[in-house]
Amino acid sequence: MEVSTGYLPQAVFAPADQGHPAPRVFISPQRYIQGRGVLRSVGRYLSLLQAKRAGLLMSQRSSRNEGDLLLAGLRSAGVDAVVSTFQGECTTDEITAHTTAFSKERIDCVIAAGGGKCIDTGKAIAFRLGIPVVVVPTLASNDAPCSALSVLYSPEGISQGVEFYPNSPAIVVVDTDIIAAAPERYLVAGMGDAMATWYEASVCLRNPAAVTTVGARPTLAACAIGEVCAHTLFQEGCAAAAAVASKTVNDALESVVEANTLLSGLGFESGGLAGAHAVAQSYTAIPHVRANYLHGEMVAMGTLAQLMMESRPKEATRVAEFFAAVGLPIHLGQLSLSSSDTQALEIVSEASLGFPFVGNMPMKITPEFVKSAILDAHHLGLSIPEQIGDSAYRHLQG
Structure with missing residues (x-):
């Protein structure tokens, strides 16, 4: 399993030449919000980031099931959204395609709404654009939402590597009504x-x-x-x-x-x-x-x-x-x-x-x-x- 060299946390926290044992390091998102109906408040939570134009990456399933409610909440908070659909695998090609598309839209944050691979793709896009990522998991199927890393896969779905990021997700929003409906x-x-x-x-x-x-x-x-x-x-x-x-x-x-x-x-x-x-x-x-x-x-x-x-x-x-x-x-x-x-x-x-x-x-x-x-x-x-x-x-x- 390869480790991407874009950002290597080991070089920051535990370089080989530091001459003493590795330090203890705790990593976490800035905010974690969980409860019934919180999806409709994502736009309000974005005020913490002063975000006004978001790139919204959604899985096809999330677009069908939660897309309208999420977009309505963003609009009510005065946040514009540029929507892009995740195609199913967190691959380098998928990351590059969405990064290129969003880079033309002058967005100030990425919202990743879906399962673990969609979330990991959103984190990778935000890292490349140098903007915060807001994670909206629509499944409670894995622990990807809060982490500052993405697991990369081949187009066939074979685990190929991991990519690390200097920043954790800015906000994680988990609507338990949505989790219960899955x-x-x-x-x-x-x-x-x-x-x-x-x-x-x-x-x-x-x-x-x-x-x-x-x-x-x-x-x-x-x-x-x-x-x-x-x-x-x-x-x-x-x-x-x-x-x-x-x-x-x-x-x-x-x-x-x-x-x-x-x-x-x-x-x-x-x-x-x-x-x-x-x-x-x-x-x-x-x-x-x-x-x-x-x-x-x-x-x-x-x-x-x-x-x-x-x-x-x-x-x-x-x-x-x-x-x-x-x-x-x-x-x-x-x-x-x-x-x-x-x-x-x-x-x-x-x-x-x-x-x-x-x-x-x-x-x-x-x-x-x-x-x-x-x-x-x-x-x-x-x-x-x-x-x-x-x-x-x-x-x-x-």
Whole structure:
């Protein structure tokens, strides 16, 4: 996995020649706003930036479902909008095309409204134009909204690299009415992504050689946030999934949306990544997996593999039972793979070693070790009682 050289945070926070250990660094958006109906107030929130003309990047789904309401709110606040439609993958060509179009419009901020890849594309555009980005996630499926980085993909959807930015999103606005109206699968996938936060940050905190995405040591604050994130999911995850299934907003949903979006975003960026995301990103190298499964579903499998790398089967069982209860995959069959698919397992295992932060694991990582952990997690998943997982997995089977 390549790292773009446009901006390298390691050179700022932890240069190799500084002669002392890396500092602790905490990264966060300027404002995070979550609640029912807040989408219509985005234009008012832009007054914090003194923005009067915005470049609005929307996914096709968001344009259909939320576009009119968002544009009406901007107009009522006296903000002009130039609309561009995201085509589905955060690629360099997609970023360049929108950057070129927006550069002709004299905009003073970018609004990115959609899922994780649309949001990452919006962040990349704003960086190139030198203006703030306002993030409006319409799904709680991943922790991209609060971070100062973008994951880049090939046109086919294969994970190819990461790009860092000197500034976090200026404002993140999460309308829980919109989250509740989306399919349950997206919220559940977000739980898979968010659950990894605590386990990866915990590894990084314990390993004195581990560094975060910006080359710094994890902060206690980020690790505490990661722990609260996991606790919230264990306590409220099933109730939140049920709320979305019935298109209802309640306290459980509000808590899980915050965990998926804010807590996980702050926790991973300032707490660190490790084995879970190394394995997860590598699943995108398998065509039928990347075509049919969401990032958080792959991270769920990566988290179980990391816990097996750490020799923590009891905790892995606890996590697997939770994943099964909310409807996340817990064995290879639920990613349309098989333990006998040697070629696919070798591809994932080899690719995991190319993930920039797999070295945060406190042991020697080899393809054989990763493959063994993936298979151990698979067999654990198969051992989870059927009554826990079969009914909950309905939204992946459909």
